[in-house]
Amino acid sequence: AQSVTQLDSQVPVFEEAPVELRCNYSSSVSVYLFWYVQYPNQGLQLLLKYLSGSTLVKGINGFEAEFNKSQTSFHLRKPSVHISDTAEYFCAVSDSGAGGTSYGKLTFGQGTILTVHP
Amino acid sequence: DAGITQSPRHKVTETGTPVTLRCHQTENHRYMYWYRQDPGHGLRLIHYSYGVKDTDKGEVSDGYSVSRSKTEDFLLTLESATSSQTSVYFCATGTSTDTQYFGPGTRLTVL
Numbered sequence: 001a002q003s004v005t006q007l008d009s010q011v012p013v014f015e016e017a018p019v020e021l022r023c024n025y026s027s028s029v030s031v032y033l034f035w036y037v038q039y040p041n042q043g044l045q046l047l048l049k050y051l052s053g054s055t056l057v058k059g060i061n062g063f064e065a066e067f068n069k070s071q072t073s074f075h076l077r078k079p080s081v082h083i084s085d086t087a088e089y090f091c092a093v094s095d096s097g098a099g100g101t102s103y104g105k106l107t108f109g110q111g112t113i114l115t116v117h118p
Numbered sequence: 119d120a121g122i123t124q125s126p127r128h129k130v131t132e133t134g135t136p137v138t139l140r141c142h143q144t145e146n147h148r149y150m151y152w153y154r155q156d157p158g159h160g161l162r163l164i165h166y167s168y169g170v171k172d173t174d175k176g177e178v179s180d181g182y183s184v185s186r187s188k189t190e191d192f193l194l195t196l197e198s199a200t201s202s203q204t205s206v207y208f209c210a211t212g213t214s215t216d217t218q219y220f221g222p223g224t225r226l227t228v229l
Contacts, residue, residue, distance in 0.1 A: 043220035104215030108160035
C-alpha cells in the first residue's frame with residue numbers, strides 16, 4: 001500500500017515570490033509521482049510527472065519538482081508565482097507496475113491550497 | 119484534455135434512492151477511473167476499469183458499483199444513496215498507466 005502526505009494544507013505567498021509545496025510518500029515498491037493542479041470548480045490538470053531518469057522534472061506554467069528517493073519526497077517549486085497560480089495542488093503516487101500490474105491507480109495527498117496575494 | 123464528459127454535472131437526491139453517474143470519453147482510452155473528492159481527503163479511488171467488462175474495487179468502494187459495457191462509457195451507481203456519499207465525483211481516463219486525464223466532475227448532494 002502507498003500513502004502520500006502533503007505537509008502544508010495552506011500556503012500563502014506574495015506575487016513574484018518563490019514557493020515550495022512539500023510532498024512525502026511511502027511505498028514498498030518503485031513509484032511514479034505526479035503533481036496535479038485544480039482551479040476552482042474545475043477538474044484536475046497534470047502539472048508534471050516523474051517516471052524514471054532525471055530526478056528534476058519540469059512541468060507546465062514554470063513549475064518543477066525534484067524526486068528524492070532517500071527522503072521519499074517530491075517537492076514542487078516555482079521561482080516566481082503569479083496571481084493566476086492560486087489553486088489547490090495535489091501530489092499523487094502510483095506504483096510503477098514492477099513485478100505486477102498496477103493499472104495506474106493513483107493515491108492522492110490531502111491537497112495544498114496555494115494563495116498568491118498581490 | 120481527453121474529451122471526457124460527465125453527466126449530470128450537479129445532482130441533488132434523497133437518502134435511499136439509487137443514483138447513476140455517467141462518464142463518457144471520446145479518445146478510446148483503455149483505463150477509466152472513478153474518484154471522489156472530499157475536503158481534507160484529497161481524491162480517493164472508488165472503482166477502476168482496465169477494459170470493457172473488466173473492473174475492480176478501489177480504496178472506498180463500499181456502497182458503489184460500476185459497469186463498463188463499451189469502451190467509451192463508465193457508469194458509477196450508488197445503489198442506495200446515503201448522506202456520506204455527498205461529494206464531488208471525478209472520472210479519469212488513461213491510455214497507459216502513467217498518465218490520467220480528469221473530467222470536469224459531478225457534484226452530488228444526498229439529503
